Amino acid sequence: MTVPELDLDVHLTAEDLAAALRADARRGLTATPKWLPPKYFYDARGSALFEEITRLREYYPTRAEREILAERAGAIARRTGAKVLVELGSGSSEKTRLLLDALREHGTLGSFVPLDVSGAALRDALAALRTDYPDLHLHGIVADFVNHLEVLPESGTRLVAFLGGTIGNLVPAERAAFLAGVRARLSPGEWLLIGADLVKNPAVLVPAYDDAAGVTAEFNRNVLHVLNRELHADFNPSLFAHVALWDPANEWIEMRLRATRPMTVHVADLGLDVSFAGGEELRTEVSAKFRPGRLANELAAAGFAVRDRWTDTLGRFSLTLAAAV
Structure with missing residues (x-):
């Protein structure tokens, strides 16, 4: 046979992806409030973490x-x-x-x-x-x-x-x-x-994005590891707390990263210094429910x-x- x-x-080269990351990071990190697109979770480590998430009870x-x-x-x-x-x-x-x-x-x-x-x-x-x-x-x-x-x-x-x-x-x-x-x-x-x-019920929705084992928290923080590696940033991911909340007005889950103290992060490839106030949040994902x-x-x-x-x-x-x- x-x-x-x-x-x-x-139709999308490594150079295209790198340029998109630079553009998205600059827009998102200089916005008010700050945000990053969820597609940057998914490097090899992030993809493996997501596969682990799909097997979680929650x-x-x-x-x-x-x-x-x-x-x-x-x-x-x-x-x-x-x-x-x-x-x-x-x-x-x-x-x-x-x-x-x-x-x-x-x-x-x-x-x-x-x-x-x-x-x-x-x-x-x-x-x-x-x-x-x-x-x-x-x-x-x-x-x-x-x-x-x-x-x-x-x-x-x-x-x-x-x-x-x-x-x-x-x-x-x-x-x-x-x-x-x-x-x-x-x-x-x-x-x-x-x-x-x-x-x-949010009692079902929220745990799906905030599991007891903390796998989703690591998945969320992985976007900071991506920025550190790809844009030579100096985020300390351990200083950002994972946040998952239900927005009843928009009927979606938001995942955020919350700075646990004031800090300034340098993103070398963008020539950018990003200041975070203590408690300030960076939105990393919206997941609408229908x-x-x-x-x-x-x-x-x-x-x-x-x-x-x-x-x-x-x-x-x-x-x-x-x-x-």
Whole structure:
């Protein structure tokens, strides 16, 4: 049997990532209040910490989404008949194998297109997938799902998967632009599958981002290790406390790092001195939670119609299947 060729297109180089980090760090660290984008958690150490988080008792989203996929992947395959599965922010594509298996069993799937900012992670994932799916054409794309949607392949009936609740890391204006961008790349009748965490009791939500073992705290502080290494900053991460709180007005979790005393941090590569007051907070992540009507309305505004929606048995997480109209 001939092994299909494995393609890897690079639209985001190490130099691009370094330039984006410099620009984001300068904007965020000089803003009031200070902020950093959550994508900078995910170097090798941060990715390993996040994998550990997904196995924690308190962190339900990964288990809940996997439960839905295990139950509903067959229905998704039958409904969409997708020939091309595209995954945005693919990472290891572990849960996505449930979709791959269902679509392959349905007999329509010809290719899988994972897109991720990390070329190294993408190559590792593709190598594992090639072993397990030797008959599937694999086309990896190193790119940013926010800024590079135009690079998505155009052939075949496509199902775009955006899993893990990552949609919640975008604030409303960013979500609107993202969903409109995805819709612009799809033809009527093609598909978008979105995993979204649901609004629930803060007593369940907050511990998912502030576990008893402190793994999420280390994950949060990892962004400071990234700045130290990549921008030659001199943050002392141990002087920043992990904060996770529920914002009921915006219906999202915020993760922050709180300076435990006044300090000035030097970021050598930016020629920047950043002062923190004691107790001052640096926002590192927003994770929006959704009500069914809210997500359906946002999808409709972007040109999608919801065709199916499922939750796990405890009603904590949802998968929404929407068609481009």
